[in-house]
Amino acid sequence: MMNILAIILLLPLAGVLLNFLFGWRRGEKFAGWVAVAVMALAFAASVAGFVQLLGLPPTERLLRVDLFKWIAIGKFEVNAGLMLDPLSSLMTLVVTGVGTLIHIYSIGYMHGDRSVVRYFIYLNLFVFFMLTLVLGSNLLVLFVGWEGVGLCSYLLIGFWFERPAASEAGKKAFIVNRIGDFCFLIALFMIVGIFGTLDFAAILQSAPGKLTVGGSAVTAICLLLFAGATGKSAQIPLFVWLPDAMEGPTPVSALIHAATMVTAGVYLMARMYFLFDLAPVATNIIAIIGAATLLLAATIATVQTDIKRVLAYSTVSQLGYMVMAVGVGAYSAAIFHLMTHAFFKALLFMGAGSVIHALKGEQNMNRMGGLSAALPATSLTCTVGGVAIAGIFPLAGFFSKDAILFSAMTSERGGLGFWLAGATGALLTAFYIFRLLFKTFYGRCNLTMEEQRNLHESPASMTFPLKVLAVLSFVGGWVGIPLIPGVNIFDGFLAPVFGAAGETHHEVLFELAMMAVSFAIAILGIFLAHNLFVLNVKGSAGYVERFPGLYRLLFNKYYIDEIYDSLVVQPIRRVSVRLWRDFDDGMLDASVNGAGGFVTLAGDVVRKLQTGYVKSYAVMMLVGVFAILLYLTTGVK
Amino acid sequence: MAPLEHYLIVSALLFSIGVVGVVVRRNAIVVVMSIELMLNAGNLAFVTFARFLDSMDGQLVVFFVMGVAAAEAAVGLAILILVYRNRETTDVDELKLLRL
Numbered sequence: 007m008m009n010i011l012a013i014i015l016l017l018p019l020a021g022v023l024l025n026f027l028f029g030w031r032r033g034e035k036f037a038g039w040v041a042v043a044v045m046a047l048a049f050a051a052s053v054a055g056f057v058q059l060l061g062l063p064p065t066e067r068l069l070r071v072d073l074f075k076w077i078a079i080g081k082f083e084v085n086a087g088l089m090l091d092p093l094s095s096l097m098t099l100v101v102t103g104v105g106t107l108i109h110i111y112s113i114g115y116m117h118g119d120r121s122v123v124r125y126f127i128y129l130n131l132f133v134f135f136m137l138t139l140v141l142g143s144n145l146l147v148l149f150v151g152w153e154g155v156g157l158c159s160y161l162l163i164g165f166w167f168e169r170p171a172a173s174e175a176g177k178k179a180f181i182v183n184r185i186g187d188f189c190f191l192i193a194l195f196m197i198v199g200i201f202g203t204l205d206f207a208a209i210l211q212s213a214p215g216k217l218t219v220g221g222s223a224v225t226a227i228c229l230l231l232f233a234g235a236t237g238k239s240a241q242i243p244l245f246v247w248l249p250d251a252m253e254g255p256t257p258v259s260a261l262i263h264a265a266t267m268v269t270a271g272v273y274l275m276a277r278m279y280f281l282f283d284l285a286p287v288a289t290n291i292i293a294i295i296g297a298a299t300l301l302l303a304a305t306i307a308t309v310q311t312d313i314k315r316v317l318a319y320s321t322v323s324q325l326g327y328m329v330m331a332v333g334v335g336a337y338s339a340a341i342f343h344l345m346t347h348a349f350f351k352a353l354l355f356m357g358a359g360s361v362i363h364a365l366k367g368e369q370n371m372n373r374m375g376g377l378s379a380a381l382p383a384t385s386l387t388c389t390v391g392g393v394a395i396a397g398i399f400p401l402a403g404f405f406s407k408d409a410i411l412f413s414a415m416t417s418e419r420g421g422l423g424f425w426l427a428g429a430t431g432a433l434l435t436a437f438y439i440f441r442l443l444f445k446t447f448y449g450r451c452n453l454t455m456e457e458q459r460n461l462h463e464s465p466a467s468m469t470f471p472l473k474v475l476a477v478l479s480f481v482g483g484w485v486g487i488p489l490i491p492g493v494n495i496f497d498g499f500l501a502p503v504f505g506a507a508g509e510t511h512h513e514v515l516f517e518l519a520m521m522a523v524s525f526a527i528a529i530l531g532i533f534l535a536h537n538l539f540v541l542n543v544k545g546s547a548g549y550v551e552r553f554p555g556l557y558r559l560l561f562n563k564y565y566i567d568e569i570y571d572s573l574v575v576q577p578i579r580r581v582s583v584r585l586w587r588d589f590d591d592g593m594l595d596a597s598v599n600g601a602g603g604f605v606t607l608a609g610d611v612v613r614k615l616q617t618g619y620v621k622s623y624a625v626m627m628l629v630g631v632f633a634i635l636l637y638l639t640t641g642v643k
Numbered sequence: 644m645a646p647l648e649h650y651l652i653v654s655a656l657l658f659s660i661g662v663v664g665v666v667v668r669r670n671a672i673v674v675v676m677s678i679e680l681m682l683n684a685g686n687l688a689f690v691t692f693a694r695f696l697d698s699m700d701g702q703l704v705v706f707f708v709m710g711v712a713a714a715e716a717a718v719g720l721a722i723l724i725l726v727y728r729n730r731e732t733t734d735v736d737e738l739k740l741l742r743l
Contacts, residue, residue, distance in 0.1 A: 617739075618739025618740075619735075619736055619739065620674070620735040620736075620738070621665070621666050621667070621735065621736070624662075624665045624666050625666055628662060628666070
């Protein structure tokens, strides 16, 4: 009997191998269904693991398995170990569950693409690495998954590599992530240096003894881990790759750049929460950066016209919420939002994909409008997703966002500032997502008559996942309803992982008031969007004319790409060019070429002796023989 | 018996004739013959010394030299025949393909 953890992990890998060996010959249908089948089985295995966990008493909910000893250097040992605790179990369920739906969706969306087999191989490979990331029982296994998902992200963003923009975006994602990964690696070295182990349980046990609260070592480790997370989870300053990553196929955006991979940073910090609890300075910085990111991205999202870019910035913004929650110590709330966000953001992305599919590649929202008639299933499910992300009671986003806002206000590390940032973000979220919905599905249609006639709803393979996710976006938050003791199953389930840190004490009236406020904020955002984009379409243009500078600033994403280009990319480029011309060409190549040139020159001189006349050789030999004879007989020196 | 110098002078003369032949003649066959001449000049010196020193060593070497010379002549002539077939000449001055 193989271990359930190994089964979960190896199923997607089996899909990769099957498709790699047979998919090319058997074609699109085979590849798609193999990929979906292994995902569904992996999901079933995850559920089995989850049930197995539930069967254990809450404090003992942990399954561990060491597959083999990986590295052993003196006392330092690393096993290829997996573990399933409530946190990784939740992540596994999200990854395989949402992943399965997205695989099904991909069958419809990628139909007819000539590299569809390659697509499914990458997609399965991604899931394999993502599961490695969440199931690893030590930091090194996690790091392998971390790098693996980065690789798959690169491969899938640049999937249509014939398009220069796509391959550029892939490279950008990879290079920007490299900066974060580098910091992560240094954090690993420091942890090995201090603890002599990378195992989560071992670090947890010795952390309080080996580190002092607020000490420079733990602060440095936490900041470096966070720097790694800013790369993967697209936070300031490394978020710039995520919007460009939309060049990839839309299901990829849904799976990797909304539901799973980008949450890896949040997962990492939640996994290492016991270190972050010891570093108040670091967590303060983390919370501030999270708050700044959520505001920055949300403001950009309000003016973008590309439907996928709006969602991309929305993702950055929602990740900002999660990071802020981690920063204020609300790990459980962060994971809760991670889960609900996976539902509704995957739904919104796939809904956008369905629209793009129906419009044959059109992504500009200004050209859409009034699509609800032609795309009933898509528009309905997307509206549910939009309402969920906006935070309307009783959908999923309401509860998870409320949990974060509540913690931001009441947690020891939180404060009014964080709450204000979160509340402003909530307003902007409701605004931009309803702007997207109104501009896309409602109002006047901006398509030509010809295009309108050709509109068609997506096939069942695409609408089915949308419907499932719409249901999940609706009810997914109900596992974390606060107030009544014992009903918040979510916090209770995660409590053994986060210990006391997961608990916040709730005062019913205060909590209710906070809920009412955040609900009102969401309604206000929707109201504003309705006003500007449905009732008074000219009015929105009027605002653009009244604040042209602000509009340009937001539309051009605060010029951050340009700033990075001039501050980082161009200087590095100039230094590289200098090194290339002066050092490589000027010194290395010159010395090698010089050696070659010297030999050629010497050869040119000596060649004169080689006349080709046998007789001259004979004469030379004769002269030589006489010289030697002379030397031997007379002893001339 | 004539004194040692006479034999050596003859040997040196033969050798010099061989050297001059190798250096000045253009016909490859003559060059090969000149080389044989030089070898035999050496042989003459060897047998002379063997005689005067009352030792068989020199004579032994001569047999070796003759054997090697025979082999060399065979190979050399074979090469010359092939060269002639390919190039229709045995003029050593014209055989300079190896030069750039």
